[in-house]
Amino acid sequence: QLSDRLITAIKNAIKESISKIAKARPLPEELEGKKVWLDPAFKSLLVPGNDRSVSDNTYRLPCGSRIDVSDENKDVVRFFTHWKNQDTDKGDYWHTGRVHIDLSAHFLNADFSYVRELSWRNQYDSNKFHAAFSGDITDAPKGAAEFIDINYKKLRDAQPNLKYVVIANNVFTGQDYADIPECFSGVMLREKCGKYGEIFEASTVKTKFDLKQKGAAQNIACVLDLDTMELIYIDKPQDRAQSCRVAGANFNAISMTIKRILQPQMSLYELIECELDLVENKEDADFIISDSEDSNLKSWESDKITKYFL
Numbered sequence: 001q002l003s004d005r006l007i008t009a010i011k012n013a014i015k016e017s018i019s020k021i022a023k024a025r026p027l028p029e030e031l032e033g034k035k036v037w038l039d040p041a042f043k044s045l046l047v048p049g050n051d052r053s054v055s056d057n058t059y060r061l062p063c064g065s066r067i068d069v070s071d072e073n074k075d076v077v078r079f080f081t082h083w084k085n086q087d088t089d090k091g092d093y094w095h096t097g098r099v100h101i102d103l104s105a106h107f108l109n110a111d112f113s114y115v116r117e118l119s120w121r122n123q124y125d126s127n128k129f130h131a132a133f134s135g136d137i138t139d140a141p142k143g144a145a146e147f148i149d150i151n152y153k154k155l156r157d158a159q160p161n162l163k164y165v166v167i168a169n170n171v172f173t174g175q176d177y178a179d180i181p182e183c184f185s186g187v188m189l190r191e192k193c194g195k196y197g198e199i200f201e202a203s204t205v206k207t208k209f210d211l212k213q214k215g216a217a218q219n220i221a222c223v224l225d226l227d228t229m230e231l232i233y234i235d236k237p238q239d240r241a242q243s244c245r246v247a248g249a250n251f252n253a254i255s256m257t258i259k260r261i262l263q264p265q266m267s268l269y270e271l272i273e274c275e276l277d278l279v280e281n282k283e284d285a286d287f288i289i290s291d292s293e294d295s296n297l298k299s300w301e302s303d304k305i306t307k308y309f310l
Helices: 004-023 040-044 123-129 152-158 251-261 268-275 302-309
Strands: 036-038 066-068 076-083 101-109 114-118 131-133 144-151 162-171 183-190 205-210 216-225 230-239 287-289
Touching (some): 004 268, 040 066, 076 101, 183 216
Antiparallel strands (some): 076 183, 101 162, 216 230
């Protein structure tokens, strides 16, 4: 593993080279002569890569990007996964079209050491983590969902050494995510843990993304940073050699994957800053790069970002 100091040095060398290349070539026609304002929020988003292992979502953030999910009026984060059975019936126990997905939460310290997992196997540990588990759903002919609620404020007070909550999905019945008709994960902010209020309240959903990978029994969906209250977008499969259909059975692979992904990387803000002269005030710009409604270029428009900057 490279040290943070060495990674920073490499990043600076790359940024210097990018700036030299950018100055030697003409700007894209859409940016020629424009005053460009870049949203500082892009400092939390990473440069998109050619990652074919992620799900095919319309709105897709690069792996490792962060989303602020803090809300001083909400104490509970609800992680949920919804799915529906397949229509096929091959006549045996494992291929009847039944789809059984297990949602799990994995707790790591700041050094990525593994503490515990919360899933169907350890659902009675919920009280230790100020959490609530929906229960193990094993069949979804009309669609079903599992959720895990975590009162993050009480959890931080009770276990100050905890840093990350990793959310994973395991397909116990063995199908590829790509072959499941409906399958997506998401995050809500709630007022209380457990069966309080409506199970799905659209206004409380902070983010949602489809799970559509091929060739994997397990998907690491996202990570909650308890210190910053940022949701780190992952959407990474574990390949068949490393993964397991049983939730929580391969905690070493999860720890290693998260540790690798959360090493320092170049942000989208850093990349664009290398290539363009930016204005400080949005009011002075005639080309806006942001996820606001008035923007000319949004973070999820990866094709345009590749065209302009990569």
